[in-house]
Amino acid sequence: MRKFPTSSEKKSKSKKSQSSSHIRVVVAIDFGTTNSGFASAHKESPEKGEIYTAWPGNKPDHKTPTALQYDSKYKKVTAWGIKALVEFQEDAESSDDDDSQLSRPVELFKLHLSDLKDEDKPWLPPELDYKQAIKDYLTGMRKLVEERLSSRWSSVKFPSQVKIVLTIPAEWPPDTTEIMRKCAHEAGLLNKLSSNNLEFTTEPEAAALYCLSVVKEHNLKPGDCGGGTVDITIRKLLENNGLGEITERIGYPCGSTFVDKEFLKFVGEKVGMHALSKFKKNHYKQIQYLVQEFFCRKIKIHFNGKQSEWKIKKLNLLNYCKNLQGYVTGDRKTEMENAGWIIKIDFTSVKEMFDPVVNKILELISDQLKASKEKCSAMFLVGGFAESVYLLNKVKETFRFQVEDICVPTSPKTAVVQGGLYYGLNINTVKTRVLKWSFGIEAANEWVSGNDEERRSPKGLIYTFECLAKRGSQVDVNKPFSKIFHPARADQKAVAFKIFYTASVDGKYCDDPGMNYIKTLHINLKNVQFFGRDRPIEFKLTFGQLESKASAYNNITGKLIKEIYFDRKD
Missing domain, CATH: 2.60.34.10 (Substrate Binding Domain Of DNAk; Chain A, domain 1)
Structure with a gap:
């Protein structure tokens, strides 16, 4: 006979708030590692939903950087989003002053929610807790959300008549939703901590919901499955556009940001890791300029893994990091001076920057396919890294005999936020979970x-x-x-x-x-x-x-x- 445990503990007073507010608008927030965005729709006209693009300080774009700029004591936010980052070329070329650590933008702080080892987590100033950074960023997002909703539907009361959907990674610690709920409340997205105006969905689930919009293009019928990318799940298409989960969701921090880290590691091997680390601390703007303007623009988005089409790229370090030579010493300085501070980047070097990240993604996909007892008919790659030609080619090459249809749907960057919006408007679409x-x-x-x-x-x-x-x-x-x-x-x-x-x-x-x-x-x-x-x-x-x-x-x-x-x- 099963029996109760005995206890003299005090009764719990916590109870979920049963809000009677009438939800009129749904807002989905894709709080991303490197970029974030939001979308909104009125429940009476969901087909008129929109993705926000008018980010302050930026040309129209679907997302803005997940970045914060604080004052010298990291107490007050002076800018967020694109404004928190420098205008790379203008700043890097015009400023001779050291970009001291105190003025360095705070980025990638979302990764502090993950199970990464402390030494692998991104830099944060000792004065700043990552939860505070999340709250500060969501506060900036909330102000824009409130402003946008007010301009579209002036009679909608924020936040009482607004359903917020926050997307979260699939494989992160169990207290992720608890932390995000508290941060959302402190940022003003909720009236009460226990408010049921907040819903969570995982990023791969949101992506899968977005992919419902393209299943007809791929002739999928109920019983077929779809998959995600870095956060991965296999879903079953049910009757009436329902989704069932048939494998455990898995994920790992291995997005395109980690390819950028491999590029910097490559540069560090040429000039010295200690020199590059010290330079990054004092001249963060120039490092950002190097990564964004040279690596991302000239290499990362074009690399397709075909050696016959590759032409050696020449990187003149002083064009991007003019203060770097003051940090390089010894034999490495002599070698770089003899080379005119030019680094030649061949095919093998670039492939080695991509492969640690791409191979991890292939491993995650393989594990999901092995865990499924049903055939996977289609695989959709979504998210920013889905636009990598090399990643798509490697996935197709590796799984072409296991999955018939492997593709990147329209607007892969906005798949998560669009899926989150769909989830908020159709909360019962997800029928089963594992x-x-x-x-x-x-x-x-x-x-x-x-x-x-x-x-x-x-x-x-x-x-x-x-x-x-x-x-x-x-x-x-x-x-x-x-x-x-x-x-x-x-x-x-x-x-x-x-x-x-x-x-x-x-x-x-x-x-x-x-x-x-x-x-x-x-x-x-x-x-x-x-x-x-x-x-x-x-x-x-x-x-x-x-x-x-x-x-x-x-x-x-x-x-x-x-x-x-x-x-x-x-």
């Missing part, structure tokens, strides 16, 4: 001889992990998993259902390695009819879109006793 974790509670059972002796409590009980939903299970959205539990003692007056999750499919105890606590559902047994141990409680875990709830019911009367909400951990 659990990335096993979920359960801590339960007290009678200790039986042969079990771990050291875990036996003074009252003859043993506390174990009672699994309700196993990792890898394909579940219908909002379908509950439930079990019946009874009190551990006849005189028990309260119960605490402690909810845990783990990557293991056979977790045994709640203190096992990799076991993680989520939340506790507290119940006063005075509210449960009958007495003694004959008080069956049905405990349910229900997995919503990206948010879930734990519920307890009187199993005899069928009445709800209590429920709590928590961010989904998968």
Whole structure:
């Protein structure tokens, strides 16, 4: 007989806010690592949805850089988006002053949400916490969103009548949604932290939803699948344009930004890594100019992996980094002076910049195809890196015998934000998901001889992990998993259902390695009819879109006793 865990903890007062506000407008925000954007649509005319392009300080574009410029103490934001970055050519060519670290723009701070090792995470000034940076950036975004909605629909009340959809990576830590919800609230996107005006969807899911708009072009019927890129999932096309997930979502930080890092590593090998690092610290504008104006514009977007079409590129370092020579010393300085500060970049060198990143993406795609028990009919590459000819060629070359149709749909850069908007307008489109974790509670059972002796409590009980939903299970959205539990003692007056999750499919105890606590559902047994141990409680875990709830019911009367909400951990 399963029994309740005993607990004297205080009752939880948290409860999901049930807002009665009438949602009139949906806004999808693609908070990207390097660039971000948003799109909006009125629920009464979703076909008139638009992607914002009028970014301050920039020519019309679908996105603006995910960058911030602070004052010298990193307390106040002085600029964000494209304004936070220098006008590369103008600044790099006209300024002789050191670009001190104090004035350096803050970029790539989204990666601090990831599981990257600390040494691999991008630079942040010691005075600035990455959560503060996220909040500051979303604040700038919120002001533009509010301004744009006011100009389009003056009668819409922001934020009470606006549904915000935030896209998040697939493989990032379980507390990502919790952190992003708090940052969104502090940025003014929500009236209350618990507001149900905020929805989350993963980036590959949003991309898959966007791809629904092109399935007819590829003659796909219900039963076919589509895939993503760096964040990858395989989806099944269901009736009425529904989507089902048939493999666990996977992802890894291996986008085009990491190709830029390989390019700088190549330059560092020529001039000395220490010299380049010190130069980058003091002349960040010139490094940005080198990467954007030379590497991205002249090499990265054109490289197709065909050696016969490659012509050696000559990089005159002093044209982009005029102060660099003051940092290079010893033999490397002599070599560079003899070469006139010109570096010749051959085909093999460029290929070696791309391959570590591209090979990781190929590995992720391969893992997804192996995990699927159904044939994948089409693969769509979306996102900024999807425009890389080399990446597309390598994916086609590697998987041409496994997937019939591999392509890049129209506007791959905006796929995530458009998919996020579609999700907000059609919240029930996603029908099934695959659990990335096993979920359960801590339960007290009678200790039986042969079990771990050291875990036996003074009252003859043993506390174990009672699994309700196993990792890898394909579940219908909002379908509950439930079990019946009874009190551990006849005189028990309260119960605490402690909810845990783990990557293991056979977790045994709640203190096992990799076991993680989520939340506790507290119940006063005075509210449960009958007495003694004959008080069956049905405990349910229900997995919503990206948010879930734990519920307890009187199993005899069928009445709800209590429920709590928590961010989904998968």
